[in-house]
Structures are given as C-alpha cells and as structure tokens.
Amino acid sequence: MKKKYTIAVIPGDGIGKExxxxxxxxxxxxxxSVADFDYVEFDLGAERYLRxxxxxxxxxxxxIKETDAIxxxxxxxxxxxxxxxERGLLLKLRFALDQYVNLRPSKLYKGxxxxxxxxxxxxxxxxxxxxxxxxxGSGGAVRVDTPEEVATEVSINTAxxxxxxxxxxxxxxxxxxxxVTLVHKKNVLVNAGDMWQxxxxxxxxxxxEVEHDYCHIDAATxxxxxxxxxxxxxxxxxxxxxxxxxEAGAVxxxxxxxxxxxxxxxNEYPSMFEPIHGSAPDIAGQGxxxxxxxxxxxxxxxxxxxxxxxxxxIDAAVEADIEELGSTVRSTDQVGRDILDRL
Amino acid sequence: MKKKYTIAVIPGDGIGKExxxxxxxxxxxxxxSVADFDYVEFDLGAERYLRxxxxxxxxxxxxIKETDAIxxxxxxxxxxxxxxxERGLLLKLRFALDQYVNLRPSKLYKGxxxxxxxxxxxxxxxxxxxxxxxxxGSGGAVRVDTPEEVATEVSINTAxxxxxxxxxxxxxxxxxxxxVTLVHKKNVLVNAGDMWQxxxxxxxxxxxEVEHDYCHIDAATxxxxxxxxxxxxxxxxxxxxxxxxxEAGAVxxxxxxxxxxxxxxxNEYPSMFEPIHGSAPDIAGQGxxxxxxxxxxxxxxxxxxxxxxxxxxIDAAVEADIEELGSTVRSTDQVGRDILDRL
Ligand SMILES: CC(C)[C@H](C(=O)O)[C@@H](O)C(=O)O
Ligand SMILES: CC(C)[C@H](C(=O)O)[C@@H](O)C(=O)O
Numbered sequence: 001m002k003k004k005y006t007i008a009v010i011p012g013d014g015i016g017k018e019x020x021x022x023x024x025x026x027x028x029x030x031x032x033s034v035a036d037f038d039y040v041e042f043d044l045g046a047e048r049y050l051r052x053x054x055x056x057x058x059x060x061x062x063x064i065k066e067t068d069a070i071x072x073x074x075x076x077x078x079x080x081x082x083x084x085x086e087r088g089l090l091l092k093l094r095f096a097l098d099q100y101v102n103l104r105p106s107k108l109y110k111g112x113x114x115x116x117x118x119x120x121x122x123x124x125x126x127x128x129x130x131x132x133x134x135x136x137g138s139g140g141a142v143r144v145d146t147p148e149e150v151a152t153e154v155s156i157n158t159a160x161x162x163x164x165x166x167x168x169x170x171x172x173x174x175x176x177x178x179x180v181t182l183v184h185k186k187n188v189l190v191n192a193g194d195m196w197q198x199x200x201x202x203x204x205x206x207x208x209e210v211e212h213d214y215c216h217i218d219a220a221t222x223x224x225x226x227x228x229x230x231x232x233x234x235x236x237x238x239x240x241x242x243x244x245x246x247e248a249g250a251v252x253x254x255x256x257x258x259x260x261x262x263x264x265x266x267n268e269y270p271s272m273f274e275p276i277h278g279s280a281p282d283i284a285g286q287g288x289x290x291x292x293x294x295x296x297x298x299x300x301x302x303x304x305x306x307x308x309x310x311x312x313x314i315d316a317a318v319e320a321d322i323e324e325l326g327s328t329v330r331s332t333d334q335v336g337r338d339i340l341d342r343l
Numbered sequence: 344m345k346k347k348y349t350i351a352v353i354p355g356d357g358i359g360k361e362x363x364x365x366x367x368x369x370x371x372x373x374x375x376s377v378a379d380f381d382y383v384e385f386d387l388g389a390e391r392y393l394r395x396x397x398x399x400x401x402x403x404x405x406x407i408k409e410t411d412a413i414x415x416x417x418x419x420x421x422x423x424x425x426x427x428x429e430r431g432l433l434l435k436l437r438f439a440l441d442q443y444v445n446l447r448p449s450k451l452y453k454g455x456x457x458x459x460x461x462x463x464x465x466x467x468x469x470x471x472x473x474x475x476x477x478x479x480g481s482g483g484a485v486r487v488d489t490p491e492e493v494a495t496e497v498s499i500n501t502a503x504x505x506x507x508x509x510x511x512x513x514x515x516x517x518x519x520x521x522x523v524t525l526v527h528k529k530n531v532l533v534n535a536g537d538m539w540q541x542x543x544x545x546x547x548x549x550x551x552e553v554e555h556d557y558c559h560i561d562a563a564t565x566x567x568x569x570x571x572x573x574x575x576x577x578x579x580x581x582x583x584x585x586x587x588x589x590e591a592g593a594v595x596x597x598x599x600x601x602x603x604x605x606x607x608x609x610n611e612y613p614s615m616f617e618p619i620h621g622s623a624p625d626i627a628g629q630g631x632x633x634x635x636x637x638x639x640x641x642x643x644x645x646x647x648x649x650x651x652x653x654x655x656x657i658d659a660a661v662e663a664d665i666e667e668l669g670s671t672v673r674s675t676d677q678v679g680r681d682i683l684d685r686l
Contacts, residue, residue, distance in 0.1 A: 076530070083533040091531070115568050117460040134498070134532060141534045145541065149502035151534040155477070159492035185582070187419070188434070189477060190426040191484045191494040198488060218589035221564060225458050225593040239528070243586060246561035250568040 004036045005305060008067040008270065012045040013085070014279025015289035015332075016073020022291035022336035023071050023273075026317075027298040029343045031310040040067060044089055046077030055088035061096060069301050070272035073294065074279040087137060094130050097269035099262035100161060101168050102128035102238070103300070104245040104276060106228075109319055111326035112253035116225065122252055124231035125176070127169040128241025130262055132161040133192075135238040157192040157237070162199050168265055169235040170207045179232035180204070180212040183220045183240055192237070200235070220244060224251055249276055256289075257322070259296035261304060271304050273297040291336045292318055317342035347379045348648060351410040351613065355388040356428070357622030358632035358675075359416020365634035365679035366414050366616075369660075370641040372686045374653040383410060387432055389420030398431035404439060412644050413615035416637065417622040430480060437473050440612035442605035443504065444511050445471035445581070446643070447588040447619060449571075452662055454669035455596035459568065465595055467574035468519070470512040471584025473605055475504040476535075478581040500535040500580070505542050511608055512578040513550045522575035523547075523555040526563045526583055535580070543578070563587060567594055592619055599632075600665070602639035604647060614647050616640035634679045635661055660685035 007027070011020040024039060031037070042060055049055055064070060075090040076082075093099070108114055108122035132155075139153040173180045182200050186193025197214065204212050215223065217240045223230060224247050236244060249255035255277040262272040275293030283289055299314035321339045330338070350370070354363040367382060374380070385403055392398055407413060418433040419425075436442070451457055451465035481497040516523045525543050529536025540557065547555050558566065560583045566573060567590050579587060592598035598620040605615040618636030626632060642657035664682045673681070 082530040082536070086530040087533065113460075115459055115461070117456075117458060139498070139532070139534045141538065143502075144538075147502050147506070149538055151500045151538040153498040153500075153532045153535050155482075155496040155498070157494045157496075159486075159490050163490070185585075187425040187429040188582075188585075189482070189496045190430065191482045192496050193425070195484065195487075195492055195494040218585050221586055221590035222593040222598065225568065225590065226597075239531075242528075242531075242561050243564055247564035247568065247590065250565040254569075255565065 002034065002036045004038065005068040006038045006040060006066070008064045008070040009039050009041045010044050010070060011041070011073040012075045012279065013077045014074055014281050014284035015277070016045070016075070016279050018284070018287065018289050018332050019275065019291040019294035020071060020073040022332070023294040023298040025336065025340060026295045026314055026343065027071070027302065029340055030298070030314050031302055031307050034307065034310065045075060046080055046085060049080060049085065055085065056092050064093070065097070065269060067270050069270050069305060071298065071301060072272050072274040074275065074277065076279040078281050091135060091137070093272060094262050097264055097272065098131060099264050099269070099272060100129065100131045101165055101261070101263040101265050102130035102241060103261040103263055104128060104241070104248070104258065106245070106248040106252050106258060108252045109257060109322040109326065111323035112257060113327065114251060114253050116251060119251065120227075120229040122228045124228070124234060124248075125172060126234045126236065126241055126245050126248065127165055127172065128245065129161060129165045129237050132157050133238035155189070155192060157195060159195060159199060162196055163203065164265070166199050166203045166235060169233050170203055170210055173210045173233045174207065177232040178210045180210055181231055181234050182212065182214045183217055183234055183236040183244065184214070185217050185240075186214070187216065196237070217243070221247055224248055245276055255293065257292050257296070259293050259300055261297070261300045263304065273301040273304070287331050287333065289332050291332050292322070292339070295336070295339055313343060345377065345379045347381065348411040349381045349383060349409070351407045351413040352382050352384045353387050353413060354384070354416040355418045355622065356420045357417055357624050357627035358620075359388070359418070359622050361627070361630065361632050361675050362618065362634040362637035363414060363416040365675070366637040366641040368679065368683060369638045369657055369686065370414070370645065372683055373641070373657050374645055374650050377650065377653065388418060389423055389428060392423060392428065398428065399435050407436070408440070408612060410613050412613050412648060414640065414644060415615050415617040417618065417620065419622040421624050434478060434480070436615060437605050440607055440615065441474060442607050442612070442615060443472065443474045444508055444604070444606040444608050445473035445584060446604040446606055447471060447584070447591070447601065449588070449591040449595050449601060451595045452600060452665045452669065454666035455600060456670065457594060457596050459594060462594070463572040465571045467571070467577060468515060469577045469579065469584055469588050469591065470508055470515065471588065472504060472508045472580050475500050476581035498532070498535060500538060502538060502542060505539055506546065507608070509542050509546045509578060512576050513546055513553050516553045516576045517550065520575040521553045523553055524574055524577050525555065525557045526560055526577055526579040526587065527557070528560050528583075529557070530559065539580070560586070564590055567591055588619055598636065600635050600639070602636050602643055604640070604643045606647065616644040616647070630674045630676065632675050634675050635665070635682070638679070638682055656686060
C-alpha cells in the first residue's frame with residue numbers, strides 16, 4: 001500500500017494564489033504514483049482577514065500541525081498595514097512550527113539571463129536561521145507619535161538556536177563543495193556575532209573536511225555582485241538571510257526561480273515550502289506570475305519527505321524548461337503546463 | 344586674509360594610510376589658494392592600539408572636537424578582534440561628534456565598468472542615519488560560551504534622531520531629482536518601521552514637490568541589481584544603510600569610487616569624510632589601493648565647508664581621470680598624481 005501524506009496548502013495572497021496550484025499539480029504528478037497525498041487547503045491571508053478578522057486561528061494552527069508538510073504561496077496585501085499578515089501568519093507559522101532552518105538555494109540556470117555581465121557559475125545555498133534574531137517580535141515603543149517617541153527592536157540570539165543551524169550548514173556542506181561562509185556583522189553586533197563565530201569555530205572542529213570562513217554582511221552583498229561563485233553554503237541569521245537571499249534571487253535572474261524551505265529539521269512539526277518571492281500585488285490577477293519557484297518548492301517538499309528521485313524529476317523538468325524556453329514570455333498556466341509536460 | 348581651517352587627519356589602518364595622503368594633497372591643491380588649511384595628524388588605529396593599548400584617548404577626542412573637519416582613511420586590522428577598533432574608534436567618533444547624517448553618493452562614472460550587464464544611469468545618494476539603530480552598542484550576553492548562552496542586540500530609534508535625517512533627505516531631494524525612497528523592513532520591524540514611515544509621511548507634507556515611496560530592504564537589494572536608476576535619494580537606518588551602500592558601491596564598479604560623509608548637519612561638531620571601503624588588509628602595503636574614493640571624500644569635505652567651486656574641481660578631475668584612464672591598472676601614487684595633474 002502507498003504511504004499516506006497530508007499536505008497543507010496555503011495559497012495566501014496575490015500571485016500566491018496563482019502559482020500554488022501549479023506547485024500542487026507538480027507534486028501530484030511527480031509523486032502521486034508512489035504515495036497518497038491528501039491536500040487540505042487553508043483559507044488564510046488577506047481575503048480571510050478582511051472578511052472575518054482572522055489571521056491564523058488556533059484551530060487552523062492545530063490542524064496544520066497535524067499535516068506532514070505545508071505548501072505556501074505568498075503573504076502580504078497592500079490593503080492591510082504592513083506587518084499584520086507577515087507577523088500574524090507567515091512568521092507565526094515559522095515560529096510556532098519551530099522551522100529553524102530557512103533553506104534557500106540560489107542557482108543560475110542555463111537559459112536564464114543574469115543581470116550580471118559575467119555571472120560565472122552560481123550555485124550556493126543560504127542556511128538562514130528562522131526562529132530568532134530581529135524576527136522575534138521583541139521590542140516596543142513609547143510616546144508614539146510625539147517628538148519624544150522611542151522605538152526599539154530587540155534581536156534575541158541563543159546558542160541553542162544558532163548551534164542547530166550551524167550543524168545543519170556543515171552537514172549540508174559535506175554533501176556539496178565543503179565550504180561554509182558565516183555572514184554576520186560581528187564588528188558592530190559584537191554580542192551576537194561573537195556567539196555565532198564561536199559556535200561555528202567549535203562545530204567546524206567536528207568537520208575537518210569542511211573549509212569555513214567569515215564575511216561581514218556588507219561585504220557579502222558586494223561579493224554577490226562581484227564574485228557570487230565563491231559561495232557554497234552561506235550560514236547567517238534571520239535578517240541577514242532575508243536580505244542576502246533576495247539579492248541572490250536577483251543575481252540569478254529574478255526571484256521567480258528561487259524556492260525555499262522553512263524546515264523543522266528535527267521533524268517535530270511540519271516543514272513549509274514557499275517561493276521566496278512575495279505576493280507581488282502589482283502583477284497579481286493577471287496570470288503572468290512565473291510559477292517556477294513554487295514548483296521548485298514542491299520539489300524541496302518532496303525531498304524533505306524522502307522522495308529524492310521524484311524531487312530530482314521536478315528539478316530536471318524545470319531545468320529543461322528554463323534552458324529551452326526561459327527567455328520566452330509565457331503566462332503562468334503556460335509555464336506550468338510546459339513544466340508538467342516534461343514530468 | 345585667507346580664512347583658516349584645522350583639518351584632523353586620521354589615516355587609520357591598512358590602505359587607509361596609503362590613500363589618505365592623496366586626499367590631503369587634493370584638498371590642498373584644490374583649495375589651498377583660497378583658505379589656509381592646518382593639518383593635524385592623529386596616530387589612531389591598529390598600530391597605536393598594539394603599541395600602547397590606546398584606541399581613542401579623551402585628549403585626542405577633545406583635540407578632534409576643536410578641528411573644522413576630519414579626513415579619515417579606514418579602520419580595522421585582522422590582528423585585532425573584530426569590533427574593538429570599529430566600535431572604539433570609528434563608531435565612537437561618529438557618535439561622540441553626533442554625525443547623524445551618513446551621506447553616501449553612488450554614481451556610475453563614464454569609463455567604469457559596472458558588473459551589471461545593463462546598468463543604465465546610476466546616480467543616487469543614500470542618506471543613512473548615523474547615530475542610532477543597531478549601532479548603539481546596546482545589548483549583551485549571558486552564560487557566554489555555554490549551551491545556554493543568550494546574546495541580544497538592541498536597535499534604539501528615536502523620533503528626534505529620525506526626523507533630522509528625514510528632513511535632510513527631503514532638503515537634498517529638492518536639489519536633485521525630487522524623489523525620496525524610505526528603505527526599512529516595516530513588515531517585521533514594526534515599531535521602528537512604523538515610526539520612520541509616520542515621520543516621512545508627515546515631513547513629506549512640507550515638501551509637496553518631492554515624491555516619496557517605500558521599499559523593504561530585501562526588495563531594495565533586488566532593485567540595486569535590476570533597476571538602480573530608479574533611485575534618487577534613499578533614506579534609511581544605520582544598518583540598512585551600511586548594507587545598501589556596499590552593494591551600491593559594487594554596482595557602480597567597486598567601492599574604490601565611493602566616498603562618504605559622516606555629517607553633523609547642525610555644525611555643533613566637526614564632520615568626517617571617508618571612503619566607504621575598509622582597510623583592505625589583503626592588499627595593504629602594496630601600493631595598489633585606488634585613492635579615488637579618498638580624493639572624492641576631500642571634495643565632500645570642501646563642499647561641507649562651503650567651497651563648492653573647489654569641490655567641483657576635484658569631482659571634475661576625478662571624472663576626467665576615470666573616463667580616460669579608469670580601465671588601466673595603475674598604482675596608488677600614479678592615480679593620485681594623474682588626478683592632481685588635472686586639478
Ligand atoms: C514577508 C517577510 C516577513 C518575509 C521575511 O522577511 O522573512 C519575506 O521577505 C521572506 O524572505 O520570506
Ligand atoms: C567598519 C564598520 C563599523 C563600518 C560600518 O558598519 O558603519 C563600515 O562598514 C562603514 O560602512 O563605514
């Protein structure tokens with residue numbers, strides 16, 4: 001009998017709703033014959049919030065916790081004040097499900113035009129910490145809207161939280177080109193930076209084959225433009241990871257090709273897979289969003305569940321599609337169909 | 344009689360020592376005939392620290408306060424733990440002298456090859472807040488070097504501190520293409536982000552001619568690669584400004600062309616001018632660092648003191664030099680001489 005998996009599907013907002021169906025179809029087509037996937041769709045995001053004020057009700061969160069993995073589209077809507085959906089839905093999921101590894105591969109596919117004149121071979125993975133740092137929601141404000149207002153944001157970093165992603169990064173490097181680059185700003189953020197560096201140095205002792213170095217976040221943004229080929233595994237905190245992966249997405253020809261996984265590597269909770277692009281309200285509803293990143297998220301989901309072969313099939317279909325047709329203008333559905341035809 | 348100015352010169356570390364003399368010579372040659380410049384050199388940086396443990400002694404700081412402006416090279420040395428010189432010297436100067444506007448122009452000069460395939464016209468200025476945010480040095484750590492370590496970094500933001508740079512940015516935009524883009528991460532850092540946005544919206548009301556928009560830091564790193572021409576004045580906090588200006592430096596062909604001013608716009612204390620590049624220990628002592636950014640800092644210093652014409656002369660000499668010889672490999676001294684010859 002085929003093993004059964006329940007997949008939570010959260011299309012969310014804007015183009016998230018247009019690309020997520022294609023992720024689901026790719027998942028089904030690639031692996032539907034080897035396992036049974038049950039899809040449970042959750043109505044979460046801007047529409048729901050505007051309709052009944054709910055962002056992520058406890059019952060929904062409990063139901064999501066019972067699933068095996070999550071496919072997410074995108075979250076964010078211009079009608080709603082910045083932060084409400086992002087913190088109440090997306091970040092709440094990442095934190096409540098302790099998705100401490102935010103895994104973001106960047107690869108320049110053949111057939112994609114990079115904005116760089118000489119991009120070289122680009123193929124690295126960012127291991128972004130997902131549950132700490134400035135994303136904790138710790139901070140506040142006094143005397144709001146007066147000339148004496150003071151607003152704080154607190155970055156909380158723990159050895160517990162850092163060490164588990166450091167280990168993940170070194171394990172990952174062992175399967176790749178065996179190089180880890182810690183990115184931080186330890187010459188200014190001396191408390192957190194020093195802790196990260198000490199943990200990296202200690203864990204590195206257990207991985208004598210893996211080379212490791214360090215780079216300030218500001219210098220890293222330079223290297224992504226001047227020499228992105230130097231990176232293999234980039235290890236960094238929540239905020240720096242957010243920034244670097246968007247820049248990386250641009251450098252490999254647009255965030256339309258970049259997928260990500262919010263992973264609870266200990267498997268206590270479901271992991272979540274999403275394109276790194278946002279809800280793109282400017283092009284939403286026009287059927288022109290590229291579903292490639294969403295489809296690649298489905299491959300990451302399959303790999304996470306142990307379906308390496310099926311994940312590789314999706315990756316291969318995407319690579320072939322991009323190489324042949326990457327430079328043509330196609331609708332969301334056309335790209336989706338073209339990729340699925342190759343599966 | 345010519346007016347007298349005292350200029351503090353702090354070459355600092357690494358290539359800072361090689362490029363700063365050229366900034367001083369350019370300053371002297373451009374404006375020595377219209378004003379009297381007295382140069383006071385300060386022995387601060389790694390060598391001094393290793394010799395006698397001093398980073399920025401009170402007497403030196405008091406002497407620096409008495410000067411009219413500061414020319415700084417670069418600070419940082421691999422022999423010294425990250426943060427000691429940066430926080431004890433560079434940031435201490437910025438904070439003690441309340442240099443709240445960190446002004447960083449980015450321009451793609453004719454003759455410079457951008458790493459971008461289609462850079463377009465790039466000419467924007469980043470107004471980076473210089474005395475707040477995560478740079479305050481607020482934060483700490485408990486249970487250091489144990490599995491229970493917790494390290495925090497606190498970003499402190501005040502309406503007082505933000506409003507003065509917001510006004511500076513809008514004033515600057517009035518002299519330029521009349522567009523201000525606030526960059527923050529207000530969907531996550533809701534306390535500080537909301538405060539910045541409110542102040543921008545309010546101040547913008549006084550500048551009806553200036554258009555303003557908003558961009559998340561992650562999206563801004565994309566635009567710097569995909570469409571840098573869209574920016575005129577970028578307004579942002581201390582950390583985001585640090586990150587964006589290094590990426591911008593790369594995009595305009597290398598941080599070797601990017602100067603900056605740490606400005607006390609109220610003129611209560613001397614302002615400081617420095618290239619945005621660091622001490623570059625990898626190439627220090629080899630006479631190959633490009634002094635262009637340092638020379639452009641001298642122009643910013645002159646403009647700050649009111650010598651617009653002399654500043655423009657340096658800018659013009661640099662532009663002509665780059666256009667004609669920018670792609671040739673030259674030593675520090677050769678570039679310095681070539682630029683001075685045109686002055
Ligand atoms: C929407 C936002 C909260 C989110 C983040 O900052 O993590 C997004 O930018 C991302 O990178 O997934
Ligand atoms: C050296 C460092 C403290 C400094 C900063 O982060 O401000 C530098 O990167 C800069 O941009 O001037």
